Amino acid sequence: MSAIESRGYSQPDVLVSSDWVAAHLDDPNVRLVESNEDPLVYPSGHIAGAVEVDWTRDLNDQLRRDYLDKDGFEALARRIGITSETTVVFYGDKNNWWACYAFWVFQLFGHDNAKVMDGGRLKWHREGRDFVRDQPSYAATTYKAPARDDSSIRAFRDQVLVHAEKQLPLVDVRSPEEYSGERLHMPDFPNEGALRGGHIPGAKSVPWARAINPEDGSFLSASELRAIYQDEQGLDPSDNVVAYCRIGERSSHTWFVLTYLLGFENVRNYDGSWTEWGNLVGAPIEK
């Protein structure tokens, strides 16, 4: 039994170890995808053969506040040289925060042959493994994606309003300062700021990084995660849960943890998150 399998996750196959990645660097059926917050990180060095998927340029519609559509996803898939059969392994900086965000967007298009490298860049670095600066290029592929399916893992404003009214579980994964409303945003950030601070009424505060071992960026074991989300917060795997943060990136990490590592059956990511809710006229807020 591998170290990952021994941690008791609901779907251990969704995680791969750095050893596994090192053994599949030349596997044509595996594509490594690095997604980071810092735009300088990938060009400064990445795992050999990895391509970059940038959250602003590649995953978002460049005009409307929305994710890329079917055509955009197919174009992205062609660019990074994957087919629907390719095993896509995501990893990145910030304890795989942005990797999980990219993973989540790929699930909107049903690319379920996807995994996350446990520990991301931090663990790879701590293990003394190599990073390279050569940027690979792959032959363009033909990828036929289904229409984006927002119905099962994405939550929208009106749905969240009803969810909150029904007092169904909400998980606010932002920092305690953001949850309490003490911190709104920095000046000069009109795109990501909010007019009101606080949290959606009834939301539980579980900062996303609590799911991570800070030493190497790996995920906590299932029992440690259960202690946080189930024993401490009272969530149940059968609950209908909505997770949110500021723009839906950190909460995609928590969505990943609840769905794949703890086996929650119905978790949605509210990507409108606080930048929408905190600006929404009349929306209920708690501090």
Added chain:
Amino acid sequence: MGYPPKLAELVETLELLSRMERIDYLISVADRFQEVPDNIARRPYGEEHKVPACESEAYMWAEKQSDQTLKLYFAVENPQGISAKAMAVILDENLSGEPAEHLAMVSGDMVYDIFGRELSMGKSMGLMGMVSMVTGSAKKLHAMIAEATS
């Protein structure tokens, strides 16, 4: 824009670069990063030197020079804090030795002028925090100079 001359020149140069050229340039800048020397600071670094909101755990020291300017030093504890290292080098190379009153007026917008607009809020906050640490030190020095000469 109100940048001191060297910084203004750098910003003008960066405006001419493509996104990839800018990234390559910034990575080459980050490669020049040198940590604060032992004669200025040693670990554990004081919290008063920690850059607010910087997730790369950057620290800043501003040493007053005999010509009444500041020499800037930085530490970046996150080995993957490439942008923070690039910013540290740019702040040191372009603002150390400039008059304190000029440093005090540098706007946090320089983050966008250097890195472009494709930055997350978290990343921008950390880099702006580095600028604000520098301007804060410059304001203190400028106030001391003004008081001494009044």
